[in-house]
Amino acid sequence: xxxxxxxxxxxxxxxxxxxxxxxxxxxxxxxxxxxxxxxxxxxxxxxxxxxxxxxxxxxxxxxxxxxxxxxxxxxxxxxxxxxxxxxxxxxxxxxxxxxxxxxxxxxxxxxxxxxxxxxxxxxxxxxxxxxxxxxxxxxxxxxxxxxxxxxxxxxxxxxxxxxxxxxxxxxxxxxxxxxxxxxxxxxxxxxxxxxxxxxxxxxxxxxxxxxxxxxxxxxxxxxxxxxxxxxxxxxxxxxxxxxxxxxxxxxxxxxxxxxxxxxxxxxxxxxxxxxxxxxxxxxxxxxxxxxxxxxxxxxxxxxxxxxxxxxxxxxxxxxxxxxxxxxxxxxxxxxxxxxxxxxxxxxxxxxxxxxxxxxxxxxxxxxxxxxxxxxxxxxxxxxxxxxxxxxxxxxxxxxxxxxxxxxxxxxxxxxxxxxxxxxxxxxxxxxxxxxxxxxxxxxxxx
Amino acid sequence: xxxxxxxxxxxxxxxxxxxxxxxxxxxxxxxxxxxxxxxxxxxxxxxxxxxxxxxxxxxxxxxxxxxxxxxxxxxxxxxxxxxxxxxxxxxxxxxxxxxxxxxxxxxxxxxxxxxxxxxxxxxxxxxxxxxxxxxxxxxxxxxxxxxxxxxxxxxxxxxxxxxxxxxxxxx
Numbered sequence: 001x002x003x004x005x006x007x008x009x010x011x012x013x014x015x016x017x018x019x020x021x022x023x024x025x026x027x028x029x030x031x032x033x034x035x036x037x038x039x040x041x042x043x044x045x046x047x048x049x050x051x052x053x054x055x056x057x058x059x060x061x062x063x064x065x066x067x068x069x070x071x072x073x074x075x076x077x078x079x080x081x082x083x084x085x086x087x088x089x090x091x092x093x094x095x096x097x098x099x100x101x102x103x104x105x106x107x108x109x110x111x112x113x114x115x116x117x118x119x120x121x122x123x124x125x126x127x128x129x130x131x132x133x134x135x136x137x138x139x140x141x142x143x144x145x146x147x148x149x150x151x152x153x154x155x156x157x158x159x160x161x162x163x164x165x166x167x168x169x170x171x172x173x174x175x176x177x178x179x180x181x182x183x184x185x186x187x188x189x190x191x192x193x194x195x196x197x198x199x200x201x202x203x204x205x206x207x208x209x210x211x212x213x214x215x216x217x218x219x220x221x222x223x224x225x226x227x228x229x230x231x232x233x234x235x236x237x238x239x240x241x242x243x244x245x246x247x248x249x250x251x252x253x254x255x256x257x258x259x260x261x262x263x264x265x266x267x268x269x270x271x272x273x274x275x276x277x278x279x280x281x282x283x284x285x286x287x288x289x290x291x292x293x294x295x296x297x298x299x300x301x302x303x304x305x306x307x308x309x310x311x312x313x314x315x316x317x318x319x320x321x322x323x324x325x326x327x328x329x330x331x332x333x334x335x336x337x338x339x340x341x342x343x344x345x346x347x348x349x350x351x352x353x354x355x356x357x358x359x360x361x362x363x364x365x366x367x368x369x370x371x372x373x374x375x376x377x378x379x380x381x382x383x384x385x386x387x388x389x390x391x392x393x394x395x396x397x398x399x400x401x402x403x404x405x406x407x408x409x410x411x412x413x414x415x416x417x418x419x420x421x422x423x424x425x426x427x428x429x430x431x432x433x434x435x436x437x438x439x440x441x442x443x444x445x446x
Numbered sequence: 447x448x449x450x451x452x453x454x455x456x457x458x459x460x461x462x463x464x465x466x467x468x469x470x471x472x473x474x475x476x477x478x479x480x481x482x483x484x485x486x487x488x489x490x491x492x493x494x495x496x497x498x499x500x501x502x503x504x505x506x507x508x509x510x511x512x513x514x515x516x517x518x519x520x521x522x523x524x525x526x527x528x529x530x531x532x533x534x535x536x537x538x539x540x541x542x543x544x545x546x547x548x549x550x551x552x553x554x555x556x557x558x559x560x561x562x563x564x565x566x567x568x569x570x571x572x573x574x575x576x577x578x579x580x581x582x583x584x585x586x587x588x589x590x591x592x593x594x595x596x597x598x599x600x601x602x603x604x605x606x607x608x609x610x611x612x613x614x615x616x617x
Contacts, residue, residue: 103557149533151468151509182568183542186535225538228572247554247562301538369569381577382460382480389475392482396503399489 036137040066040093049136050093062271069138071270072165072172074098076148076188078124080250081202082178083114084259089139090132092267096140096166097132099125100157102147112252140166149187158191174266175199178259180248182229189224192216193304196311200269202262204255206248209284210234211258213265213277219296219308221278226297226305229368230361232281232290254284281365290364455495456585459488465576467536468509477537478508481579488581499592500528500584508532511541511580515588517596522607524596528588537576540567543588551604552595561591 002010034049042054056062073094075086078101086097101124105115119127125143133141142164146153162171175197177188185201192199196218204211210232216223261280268274278293296309361367387395462480466473485502492498502513509532516525526548530541542560549559556562567587571578599605 106557147531149535150531151534154469154534181542183533183535183539186539187533190535228569247556369572371573379457379577380460381463382483385479385483387479389479389482392479392486393503396482396486396489396501399486399493399501 033134033137040069053092062273065271067271068093068267069095070166071174072096072098072170073266074100074161074164074172074175076100076175076177077179077184078128079103079109079178079180080112080252080255081204081259081262082176083112083124083128084256085176085178085202085263086128086132087114087135088259088263089266090136092263093136094139096142096164096172098142098144098160098164098172099128100144100146100148101125102145111250112255147184148191149183154187154191157187158195161191161197162195171195171197173270176262176266177201178262185224189216190302190304193218193223193225193302193308196308200262200265202258204250204258205231205234207234208249208251208254210282211254211284212279212281213258213262214279215265215269215276218305219310219312222294222296223300223302223305225302226300227294227367228371230279230365231368232283233364233366234283234285254282257282257284279365283364288364290362292362292365452585452589455488455491455497456582458491459579459581459585460484461577462537462579463577465537467534467538468507468532469534474508478504481508481581484579484581485584488585499589502528502580502584515545515584515592517592519597519600522610524600524605524607537579538572540571540578540583540587541580543583548595548599548605551599554591554595561588561595563587563591 037049040050040054041048042051042057044051044055054065057065071094073089073096075082075089075097078086078099082099082101086099089097103124105119105122105124105127107117107120109115110117114131115124115127123145125145129141129143132139142160144153144156144160146156148154148157160172161175163169165172175188175192177185177199179185179188180203185203188199188201191197198215198217201214201216201224202212212230212232214230215221261277261282265277265280269276277291279291281288281290283290296305296312298306298309300306300309385392460483462477462484464473464477464480466477468474470477489498489501499517500513500515502511504511510529511532512527512529514525515528516523518524526545528543528545530543532541533539542556544559545555545561546559549555549557554562570586571583574582596605
């Protein structure tokens, strides 16, 4: 039997060994890491990670590619779309990335790209930062592992959007929404409307076969609250869509495509090349990509959106009118034996119609649901009360205590409850979720 | 469409009047009062109809809610803890109700035990915002979810009655 002293010695030995191992591992990792690069080089050599990107300048696609290093992008949601988005921006050499996500990596995420099984259990932002830093040490990272929709975190989130730029204190250049739920999108929308922050929204449908991206310039283009959520019609009969026992499906392909068109739009917007899309949908079933632009809704529910619209109107009025003469180079092919012509899917007239207050949506895009025009709800509302909030809270708590007394008499009570609950149960099995006609308000297409 | 009993229950919950979320310092206390009034009325109605099935209470500023809900199946009572935060965008968006102890037991749930509501719920909430409150969330969101999921989970043996569990452990 070893003495305590002997065991203590053994522990010390093992601790030293562990330190040595750790040092060795760090040295090995350091050897794999390339040093930071001060200035992007256009030199075409195997060792230059930016040579193919800088080639975009030589080819006349981008005027000033190095400018990418001055930009900061916030990615909210580091899941199937967000992680790939962050990786693409990292590889492109973005200046700074802010990552927001409250979730952990799970094995159930492995049907998507980016994360690896050994990262299961780590927070998504932590795992992502580690991988991304290895890919490109020139990028600055800032990660926040929290849910942005709660009061406390939301205040911090707003602060980082407005002060978390590459140069501390400056706002970020762009916010990307890669979240998977309505609440988080509305939270980002609220923050960006309040701050006047330009952002891009992205999404993949729950059936995994359609997606979209959308550029939102507060006051100018429709915000997320200006219209009911837009959906890309997948042309699937809802009745044949089985939802038994599942919440959502996902495909690495659709998510990769959406991340790709999102980052493409980001690059075009930041580096000023090509045409930046206001809305681009992806219907994977028919391989159809509807596009459109939608103006902000003067009756938007979000008062900060309406304020931004006023400011935008003022700015537009002050701006001197400049006649822009665009000289279009006509592409002429030597011959066109088969008479092939390109026909735009969206005509100017259609685009015009789509930018009105009432979103007359182009083929392939619909709203998830409609909202009644007028508040015509009739029904009893809560009465004025003399009671204070504290009194009401206490009253609610008192009912709890009474119920515990009732529990003692459970036999009779239980039978009654069983009976009434079967109603609920039956309703639930029919996918209940509507109040019924009494409260259903006349709906109208926006 | 909801059945007659649910429809009647929901139509008896008073609608709320104040459009204010937790970031609205001036109006949120008023909204909170209305939430409590509607909840108290709903619970009392449930008791009167012999269909009492949940309790809820909040922290002082009304941003975090906790409580219990219970479900009777074959004369046995199954009770679950429930919790949710009021999102900054409330009441334009509904809170995400979580039943943490069922996390990982059903596919009709997001991580953290947040229940996955039917596709009808979000449109219904949006159409009736800001007049719907937490009582409506319970009646149209959690209630129907429990009615479908709990019997199924019991059937699969994933939810076991606490006393039976104790008996099994004693044997």
